[in-house]
Amino acid sequence: MDRAFLIKYGEIGVKGKNRYLFEDALIKQIQFALKKVEGEFAVRKEQGRIFVEAVSEFDYEGTLDSLKKVFGIVGICPMVSCEYGDYDVLEQHAVLYMQEHYQNRPLTFKVNARRAKKNFPLTSMEINAKIGEKLLQTMDHLKVDVHHPDVLLNIELRERIYFYSETIPGAGGMPIGTNGRATLLLSGGIDSPVAGYMIAKRGVELDAVYFHAPPYTSDRAKQKVVDLARLVSEYAGEIHLTVVNFTDIQMAIYEKCPHDELTIIMRRYMMKIAEDLAKKRNSQALITGESLGQVASQTIQSLFVTNEVCTLPVFRPLIGFDKQEIINISEKINTYETSILPFEDCCTIFVAKHPVTKPNLKAIKRSEQKLEGVIESLYQEAVSTAESILVGSEKIVS
Amino acid sequence: MEIYFDNSATTKCYESVKDVMVQALLCDYGNPSAMHRKGFEAEQLLKKARERFASILRGKAGEIFFTSGGTESNNLAILGAARANRRKGNKLITTSIEHPSVMMVMEQLEQEGFEIVKIPVDRYGILDWERLVKEVDQQTILVSVMQVNNEIGAVEPIEKIGRYLKQEAPASLFHVDAIQSFGKMRIAPKQMGVDLLSISGHKIHGPKGIGVLYVREGVRLLPVLYGGGQQMGLRSGTENVPGIVGMAKAAEEIYERIDEIERNLYELKDYFVDQVGKLPDVIVNGKTGRESAPHIVSVSFLGVRSEVLLHALEEKGIYVSAGSACSSHKSSKSPTLQAIGAKKEQLDSTLRFSFCAENTKEEIEKTMETLKELLPFLRKFQRR
Numbered sequence: 001m002d003r004a005f006l007i008k009y010g011e012i013g014v015k016g017k018n019r020y021l022f023e024d025a026l027i028k029q030i031q032f033a034l035k036k037v038e039g040e041f042a043v044r045k046e047q048g049r050i051f052v053e054a055v056s057e058f059d060y061e062g063t064l065d066s067l068k069k070v071f072g073i074v075g076i077c078p079m080v081s082c083e084y085g086d087y088d089v090l091e092q093h094a095v096l097y098m099q100e101h102y103q104n105r106p107l108t109f110k111v112n113a114r115r116a117k118k119n120f121p122l123t124s125m126e127i128n129a130k131i132g133e134k135l136l137q138t139m140d141h142l143k144v145d146v147h148h149p150d151v152l153l154n155i156e157l158r159e160r161i162y163f164y165s166e167t168i169p170g171a172g173g174m175p176i177g178t179n180g181r182a183t184l185l186l187s188g189g190i191d192s193p194v195a196g197y198m199i200a201k202r203g204v205e206l207d208a209v210y211f212h213a214p215p216y217t218s219d220r221a222k223q224k225v226v227d228l229a230r231l232v233s234e235y236a237g238e239i240h241l242t243v244v245n246f247t248d249i250q251m252a253i254y255e256k257c258p259h260d261e262l263t264i265i266m267r268r269y270m271m272k273i274a275e276d277l278a279k280k281r282n283s284q285a286l287i288t289g290e291s292l293g294q295v296a297s298q299t300i301q302s303l304f305v306t307n308e309v310c311t312l313p314v315f316r317p318l319i320g321f322d323k324q325e326i327i328n329i330s331e332k333i334n335t336y337e338t339s340i341l342p343f344e345d346c347c348t349i350f351v352a353k354h355p356v357t358k359p360n361l362k363a364i365k366r367s368e369q370k371l372e373g374v375i376e377s378l379y380q381e382a383v384s385t386a387e388s389i390l391v392g393s394e395k396i397v398s
Numbered sequence: 399m400e401i402y403f404d405n406s407a408t409t410k411c412y413e414s415v416k417d418v419m420v421q422a423l424l425c426d427y428g429n430p431s432a433m434h435r436k437g438f439e440a441e442q443l444l445k446k447a448r449e450r451f452a453s454i455l456r457g458k459a460g461e462i463f464f465t466s467g468g469t470e471s472n473n474l475a476i477l478g479a480a481r482a483n484r485r486k487g488n489k490l491i492t493t494s495i496e497h498p499s500v501m502m503v504m505e506q507l508e509q510e511g512f513e514i515v516k517i518p519v520d521r522y523g524i525l526d527w528e529r530l531v532k533e534v535d536q537q538t539i540l541v542s543v544m545q546v547n548n549e550i551g552a553v554e555p556i557e558k559i560g561r562y563l564k565q566e567a568p569a570s571l572f573h574v575d576a577i578q579s580f581g582k583m584r585i586a587p588k589q590m591g592v593d594l595l596s597i598s599g600h601k602i603h604g605p606k607g608i609g610v611l612y613v614r615e616g617v618r619l620l621p622v623l624y625g626g627g628q629q630m631g632l633r634s635g636t637e638n639v640p641g642i643v644g645m646a647k648a649a650e651e652i653y654e655r656i657d658e659i660e661r662n663l664y665e666l667k668d669y670f671v672d673q674v675g676k677l678p679d680v681i682v683n684g685k686t687g688r689e690s691a692p693h694i695v696s697v698s699f700l701g702v703r704s705e706v707l708l709h710a711l712e713e714k715g716i717y718v719s720a721g722s723a724c725s726s727h728k729s730s731k732s733p734t735l736q737a738i739g740a741k742k743e744q745l746d747s748t749l750r751f752s753f754c755a756e757n758t759k760e761e762i763e764k765t766m767e768t769l770k771e772l773l774p775f776l777r778k779f780q781r782r
Contacts, residue, residue, distance in 0.1 A: 215709030254779055350779065 002078035003058075005067065006164055007050040010074040010172070025175040025203075026050065026072040032237070033066040046158065047116055064168065069235050071201050073170030081160045087122060087130070090161055094131050095138055097163040098153065108145035109135065113155040120157050127155065174203030176237045181205040182285040182315060183278035185270060186229060186241070188221055188343060191289030191318055193228045193335040194326050198317040199287045200236035207283050208239050209274045211246040221343035226391060231335045233392025242277050243387040246270070248378045250350065256370040260352045263297050264359045265368060267306045269379070275310050276383055286310060291318045291326065296355040305359045401716045401761045405601075406548055406578060406694055406752035412603045412651060415644045419605060422640040430637050431628065440639050447646035451610055454653045455595070456586040458615060463629050464642050467609040468577040468598030469499040470622075474611055474633065475573045475594040476503045478619030479540045480512060486569055487537040489513045493525045493554070495547050495734040500575055504542075513537075522685045523552030523738050534563065538570045545579040549734040549750060550684035551694030553579075560591020571617060577601055581652045582692050583660055593617050599645035602652055603754070608641030659755040663692035666753050666762065670695055673766045677773065681744060683735070693753045698744040701777045707749060710776060714768045719750045
C-alpha cells in the first residue's frame with residue numbers, strides 16, 4: 001500500500017511573495033482534514049511540494065476522501081518511497097513499484113525522473129533511459145510510449161526516493177482562510193448550500209444565517225438547515241450558524257404591507273439582518289443562492305430592490321446557473337438528498353399567489369414606511385435573541 | 399408543563415413495564431429455545447405472557463403469536479391468510495379507511511393477482527353495510543376491517559360482520575386490526591367471530607417493536623418470515639422476551655381495570671368535545687360519545703393550517719398530531735378524511751387529540767385556554 005501522498009496545488013503556486021501564506025494555510029487545512037481520519041500523519045513542505053506521509057497504520061480510503069475535500073488541492077498522488085541510495089537501489093525499487101502496481105497488464109509507459117538532489121551520479125535523462133530499459137527487460141507486457149503512455153512513472157530523488165504514477169483529482173480552489181470571511185444566507189433549499197460551497201472553494205471562511213419562523217416552521221426544518229451546514233462544513237470547515245427568529249417581523253410585514261410585496265420586503269429585512277450579523281463578526285460579504293429569474297424574488301428588478309439595503313458586496317455564485325446545473329453540484333457535494341426533505345421554510349409559508357416580479361423601489365419603500373414604529377423593536381429583538389450554533393467543529397479553521 | 403395528547407401515535411411506557419423489562423434484559427436473558435435452565439426460564443416467561451393475552455382475549459395460549467408490532471401482525475395476518483387460501487378463492491375485502499399496514503399489503507396482493515374490494519364508509523367513517531353484504535361471496539377468502547379507526551375514532555360493527563360471515567361465508571377468514579381498540583375496551587375475538595386479530599405493544603404503555611397476532615385455533619397461515627421455526631414455524635426468530643414481558647405487563651395493568659379506564663376516557667373525551675365545540679369555526683369529525691372510540695377526537699379548525707397549529711401548541715408544551723401521525727412525513731391528504739367526505743378546507747386543518755387514562759380534565763382546560771389564545775391570532779395570518 002502507498003503510504004505517502006504528493007499534494008499538487010495549482011493556483012496558489014503562482015502567488016508570488018504571498019505564496020508561503022497560501023502554502024501554510026493549505027498545510028493547516030490538510031492537517032485538520034486528516035484529524036478525522038484514522039492514523040497519524042506527517043505533513044511537510046519541501047521545495048514547492050507538499051507531502052503527506054502516514055507514520056502509523058492508517059485508513060487509506062478515508063485519507064483520500066478527506067484530502068479530496070480540501071480546497072486548494074488540485075491533485076493527489078499516492079506514492080511509494082524508499083531510502084535514498086545509489087542507482088541499484090533506485091532500479092530495484094522502480095521495478096518493485098511497477099510489479100506491485102501494474103502486474104500482468106499490457107501497458108505502455110514512460111519514465112520521468114526529477115533530481116532535487118543534483119549530486120546523484122546520473123542525469124534525469126540517463127535515469128529515464130536506464131530504468132525504462134530495465135523495466136522492458138523484466139516485465140514483458142510493458143511497452144514504451146513517450147508521447148501518450150498509459151502509465152507515467154514519476155521518480156523523484158530527494159531526501160528519500162519517491163515513485164508515483166497516478167493523480168487523483170482534488171477539489172481545486174484555494175485553501176479556506178486565505179480569502180477572508182463571508183456570510184451565507186442559508187435556507188433549507190437546494191441552492192444556498194451550493195452557493196456556500198462555491199464561495200468557500202475560493203478560500204473564504206463561511207458564516208451562515210438561517211431565518212426560523214416557528215410555529216410556521218418546525219424543529220425538523222431547523223435541524224435540516226443544521227444538517228446542510230454540516231455537509232457544507234466538510235469542505236468549508238467550521239461554520240458559525242446564526243438562527244434568527246423571524247416570525248414577528250414576518251407577521252408585521254404581513255399585517256401592514258401589500259400582500260404581493262411580502263416576499264420582497266421580507267427578503268430586504270433578511271439581507272439587512274444578515275449584514276448586521278456579518279459586520280459584527282468581521283465578515284466582509286454576503287452570499288446568496290439566487291439564480292436569475294428562478295422565482296419572483298430573483299428577477300433582475302427584485303434583485304435590484306433587495307440588493308439596495310446592503311452595503312457589503314453580495315456574492316451570488318449561482319446567478320447564471322440553470323436549476324439542473326445547481327442540482328448537479330448539490331449531488332456532487334452530497335447536499336441534495338437533505339435539501340429535498342419536505343419541510344417548509346419561512347419563504348414559502350405566506351407567499352402570495354401572484355407576487356410582484358418587477359417591484360419598484362420607490363413603491364416598496366413607501367410600503368415599508370407603514371412598518372415604522374413597530375419594526376424597529378422587532379428588528380432589535382430578532383438580532384439580539386438570535387441563537388448561535390457552531391457546526392462542523394471537528395474540523396477547525398485557520 | 400407537558401400535556402401529551404398523542405396517545406394514538408404512541409404512549410409513555412409504564413414504570414412497572416420498565417421494571418419487568420430490565421429484569422428480562424439483565425437476569426432472564428436466556429434464549430427461550432436453549433436447552434439449559436436459562437433457556438427454560440425465559441421460555442416460562444413467554445408461556446406466562448401468552449397465557450396472559452389468552453385470558454384477556456378469552457382464547458387459548460396456543461392462539462397467541464408474538465410479532466415485531468402492529469405492522470407485522472397486519473402483514474402476517476393478511477399475507478399469510480391470502481397465500482394459504484389461494485385455492486379456495488381470490489377475493490379480499492377491506493374498507494377505504496384502513497391503516498397503511500393493511501392498505502399497502504392489500505395493494506401488494508392486488509399486484510399478485512388477487513381481487514381487492516374496498517368498502518366505502520359514510521360520513522362518520524362507518525362502513526357501508528349493504529355494500530359489504532353485496533360483495534361477500536363464495537370467492538371471498540378474507541375480510542379485514544379495523545375495529546377503531548386511528549384518525550377519527552370510528553368504531554366499526556365487528557361483531558355484526560363476524561356473525562354475518564360465519565353464517566353466509568364460513569370459508570372466509572375475518573381479520574381485525576385492533577391496534578387502536580386493544581386496551582380501550584373488552585375484546586373477545588372468538589365470541590365476535592374474529593379469526594385473526596392484531597395488537598401493538600406501544601399503544602398500550604408497553605415497549606415499541608412488539609405486537610401480538612391472535613390466530614384462532616384451526617386457522618392456517620403461511621409464514622412471512624422463515625428461519626429457526628420458533629412459534630410453531632409461523633414466526634421464526636428468537637422471541638423478543640423483554641418486549642413480550644413488557645407488553646404483557648402493560649396489558650395486565652390495563653385489563654385489571656379496563657371498565658374504569660374506559661369510563662375515564664369517555665368522560666375526558668365528552669368533556670373535550672363539549673369544550674372544543676364551543677370554539678368558533680370548529681368541526682368535530684365522526685361520531686362522539688359511546689358510539690365512538692373512547693380516546694380519539696378529530697377536530698378541524700377552519701382557517702388554520704394543522705401543521706402550524708400543531709407547532710404553536712407544541713411551543714406551549716401540548717403535543718397532538720395532524721390527522722394521523724403515521725402520515726406526518728407524507729404531505730398527502732389523509733385518505734380517511736377524504737373517505738368520510740371532509741371538505742377540502744378541512745383536510746388541511748385537522749388535528750387529532752388522543753388520550754390515555756392518565757390524562758386529566760385540567761390538561762383539557764389548559765388546552766382550551768391555549769386554543770382560545772392561539773386561534774384568533776393564527777387565523778389572522780393565512781396564505782392569501
